[in-house]
Amino acid sequence: MQKITQALVEQTIKKRAVHTHKGSFGKLLVVGGNAQFGGAIILTSSAAIYSGCGLVTTATDPSNFASLHARLPETMVIDIHQQTAITEMLKKVTGVVIGPGLGETTLALQTLQTVFQSIEASQFLIIDGSAIDLIATHTLDLPKAHLIFTPHEMEWQRLSGIPIASQTESRNKQVQKQLQATIVLKKHHTEIYTDAATYQLTLGGPAMATGGMGDTLAGMIGGFVTQFSNTPLNAILSATYLHSFIADELGQSQYVTLPHQIIKRIPQVMWQFSNANH
Numbered sequence: 001m002q003k004i005t006q007a008l009v010e011q012t013i014k015k016r017a018v019h020t021h022k023g024s025f026g027k028l029l030v031v032g033g034n035a036q037f038g039g040a041i042i043l044t045s046s047a048a049i050y051s052g053c054g055l056v057t058t059a060t061d062p063s064n065f066a067s068l069h070a071r072l073p074e075t076m077v078i079d080i081h082q083q084t085a086i087t088e089m090l091k092k093v094t095g096v097v098i099g100p101g102l103g104e105t106t107l108a109l110q111t112l113q114t115v116f117q118s119i120e121a122s123q124f125l126i127i128d129g130s131a132i133d134l135i136a137t138h139t140l141d142l143p144k145a146h147l148i149f150t151p152h153e154m155e156w157q158r159l160s161g162i163p164i165a166s167q168t169e170s171r172n173k174q175v176q177k178q179l180q181a182t183i184v185l186k187k188h189h190t191e192i193y194t195d196a197a198t199y200q201l202t203l204g205g206p207a208m209a210t211g212g213m214g215d216t217l218a219g220m221i222g223g224f225v226t227q228f229s230n231t232p233l234n235a236i237l238s239a240t241y242l243h244s245f246i247a248d249e250l251g252q253s254q255y256v257t258l259p260h261q262i263i264k265r266i267p268q269v270m271w272q273f274s275n276a277n278h
């Protein structure tokens, strides 16, 4: 397994070119957040915007609109019940994150199917949380797109059928090949399975063990792959690295590191990394 290095992250987060605009840095659709899990989608969308994604639209339950806008006026919203609006937005975006706080109701399943039917091969699709569980429970054909699954070990057990205790590198790799996707297997020292190689994160610790931490990572990965779309693997590796890098920094003086605190630090730490080689 290859370790993700700081040098790789510094190469990925480049200084921004001057002649650019919001359209130059990717467009992302974030889908999730039912009435119970509105916090999840606020974290995912915030993480994507604070990671520098040019435009983020959030399809969520309308009961989350006010809190989402109060925390994050930069995002636009779609009522998740309006499936046609989701399909229309899909035509405009570089990528989609689906699953944080989505739940597993009939509407959640229908929404996942809507996205699967409309997504194109050139687009990125990050599948997290409830969306992983929906795929594990229902027989769904995966679409042709750049698929990125972000399961924690229990979600991976449900999706892959491999019990947590038996999740070895070779078994995980076998299922990664079957799924034809990148797998970000989240745990202490997260592992990333790709067609090319397997990578390991050497950062992060138990101060990160709090709800919403994975919702945040999904948003960072969404923000990074849409923005650094020419180097998608490096984008995934860099987002995963930065998430834990910031947590470790905060963890030097905090017992627990909260997802919203990590999000707030992303632009500053990206600036540091973008200046590292100059």
Ligand SMILES: NC(=O)C1=CN([C@@H]2O[C@H](COP(=O)(O)OP(=O)(O)OC[C@H]3O[C@@H](n4cnc5c(N)ncnc54)[C@H](O)[C@@H]3O)[C@@H](O)[C@H]2O)[C@@H](O)CC1
Binding pocket: 036, 037, 038, 039, 040, 041, 099, 100, 101, 102, 103, 129, 130, 131, 152, 153, 154, 155, 186, 187, 188, 211, 212, 213, 214, 215
């Ligand atoms: N503020 C919010 O709205 C939150 C919403 N959430 C959403 O709640 C839904 C259910 O996700 P959950 O992950 O809570 O529920 P799950 O039932 O999928 O998994 C959680 C359980 O899995 C077990 N587990 C074993 N290994 C683990 C590992 N390496 N990492 C994490 N858990 C491991 C633990 O016992 C844990 O309680 C998702 O849609 C998620 O996005 C959660 O992210 C929590 C915060």
Ligand SMILES: Nc1ncnc2c1ncn2[C@@H]1O[C@H](COP(=O)(O)OP(=O)(O)O)[C@@H](O)[C@H]1O
Binding pocket: 129, 151, 152, 186, 187, 188, 189, 190, 203, 204, 205, 206, 207, 208, 209, 210, 211, 212, 213, 214, 215, 216, 217
């Ligand atoms: N003890 C730990 N050491 C390192 N990383 C951890 C630890 N506990 C949690 N994390 C990280 O926190 C995130 C948790 O993701 P997840 O369980 O999906 O959270 P949620 O669904 O609540 O948002 C993952 O990135 C995981 O690697």
Ligand SMILES: [Mg+2]
Binding pocket: 128, 129, 152, 214, 215
């Ligand atoms: Mg999660």
